[in-house]
Amino acid sequence: MTETQRTPLTADAATGAETTMREIRQQPGVWHRASEIVGAQRSDLDRFLATIRGRENLRIIATGAGTSAFIGGIIAPAIASQTGQRVESVATTDLVSNPREYLAEDVPTLLVSFARSGNSPESVAAVRLADALLEDVHHLIITCNPEGDLGRRYADDPQAFVLLMPPEANDAGFAMTSSFTSMTLSALLAFLGDAPDLVRQVADAGRSVLADEWAALADRADAGMKRVVFLGSGPLAALAQESALKLLELTAGRVVSFHDSALGFRHGPKSVLDDETLVVVYVSSDPHTRAYDLDIVSELREAIGASRVLAVTSDHADIADALTVPGLDAVSDGFISIVFVIVAQILALSFAISLGGTPDNPFPGGSVNRVVRGVTIHEWARDGRGRK
Structure with a gap:
């Protein structure tokens, strides 16, 4: 495709x-x-x-x-x-x-x-x-x-x-x-x-997600899921943050999203889990970091059920029932994030459509804008340290 x-x-x-x-x-x-x-x-x-x-x-x-x-x-x-x-x-x-x-x-x-x-x-x-x-x-x-x-x-x-x-x-x-x-x-x-x-390797992997995973991800955008949690470690922690924002934006906040690191989630934020929560875990390519990601996948699958915990990984050897993106062997997490974010984009778009939203313009009343408005930039009070 x-x-x-x-x-x-x-x-x-x-x-x-x-x-x-x-x-x-x-x-x-x-x-x-x-x-x-x-x-x-x-x-x-x-x-x-x-x-x-x-x-x-x-x-x-x-x-x-x-x-x-x-x-x-x-x-x-x-x-x-x-x-x-x-x-x-x-x-x-x-x-x-x-x-x-x-x-x-x-x-x-x-x-x-x-x-x-x-x-x-x-x-x-x-x-x-x-x-x-x-x-x-x-x-x-x-x-x-x-x-x-x-x-x-x-x-x-x-x-x-x-x-x-x-x-x-x-x-x-x-x-x-x-x-x-x-x-x-x-x-x-x-x-x-x-x-x-x-770049060719990353682009081919991106095409694979778009061609082979869109329908399955759209199926996960169940209107019964009211919360989605994204977890990742290192560079993938920032990816989790972007993923959570994408879901909030495209659904106009009708699906509440959270983000954290794999280790940090246990320290209080895990309280967000309920019967209407989907968790997406981005699994690191680094073997040391990966061990912590896999630990939280196992723990959450036991706690809320395997069907509500989606592990996204570039290697299928360590984990069953994961969304495995092929062709990313030996690719570091910074580059992997470029491919993995497509998972969140598809989920966010699919949730928005399932809820009858208009993701091209989620806020037709203008309460949130494509380019931020209404910000007043207050003059910096120079204290002698500046050049200008």
Whole structure:
């Protein structure tokens, strides 16, 4: 099945879902195009990164708001583990509200900003604050919108590099799907190097989920399930957070979702479980981490029944009745997350359709918006530490 083939849903069922469905299905193709964009700019990108990555005490901060913030949670441990560099994930919503705390260290800093539109107030405010508070700061802007404020502001700045995603990654639907996965992939490639064989492997795995698992996942979107819990470890913990948000967004909050780490879930959050709860566990590819993920799968299956615990894994050897994604042998969790998130996207879309929602626009009254509105950015009271 190709990206252009339509997932079998009735026309009535798909009403209000066509855009989101298309943008979920197009992702493997978008990943190839995003990889090509990074590869085409490799020399300039490496030259830019070389100006900052060799600095002593370098701090790399991955930032964004909402879904874009969760990209940082995925890539930070993935890049740190492979490069040995200090990489942190701090949401723009934290940087803007508490700049003194999160930008307290005036050390050489690379701020990596993720933004679908580049127009959210916090995205623009965060880079301004970094410029004001830090003596030595560079910006890598990864965005899907060439006309966004963030991309235009830094397009000609010698201390910045703007990496634009393919046009189709600028999702027209309410929820971030192609934009999330393409920016995640591009950031990993930017820091870890071009990997065309790996991109093909990941894209093929994504196609496999879309072709072979959609119907089974749609069946799990039972209107009787009122809560869905997503669990993961390391980079997959941030994936669990994004998955929970996707379900809340597309169902307009009619299905309540939670997220946690495999170990953290026992420490109180496990209280959320009831007879109307589905649990999705993302199983790590790392053997040590994987042991903890499998422990929680076994524990939860015993507690609430195997049918209500879905393990998503890249290896079928350790666990029965899992959703096994083929072709991801020896792929690290950062890259695996790009494929695994499709599971949550399909579940979220299917729940929304089963509830009669309109996931392309879940909030027709405008109570929640595609690009956040109503945020007042309060002027930072300079205290003598800033440059500007």
